[in-house]
Amino acid sequence: MPRLSPDQRQQAIGRLDAGQSVQQVARAFGANVTTVYRLQQRFHATNSTCDLPGRGRPRVTTARQDRHLVHQHQRDAFETAANTARNTFGVHGQPVSARTLRRRLGGQNLVNRRPA
Structure with missing residues (x-):
């Protein structure tokens, strides 16, 4: 269902x-009843129909950059x-930390582990 x-x-x-x-x-716009109800509630609370700000910190890399990192590694x-x-830059030229890289590689079991 489209937004x-x-x-x-x-x-x-x-x-x-x-x-x-x-x-x-809801029927006129082809939307869910809950969607229209929540829109109405948000409009009465904020006097605006704009989306509320997203939660959490924005990601440093895009999904495409994540795939490239996996391929490169x-x-x-x-x-x-x-x-x-150290050789990778994320969105808007921000450097990517080693921890971020390990998180992106974690699902692929590609992270270098120290011998026990």
């Missing part, structure tokens, strides 16, 4: 204020995560 565009959100609020029910508005299997991270 409501900002224009559709404004139109939905207008229809609700005009007296249409949540079910009628597979190619240089004996390179340490710290050295690979």
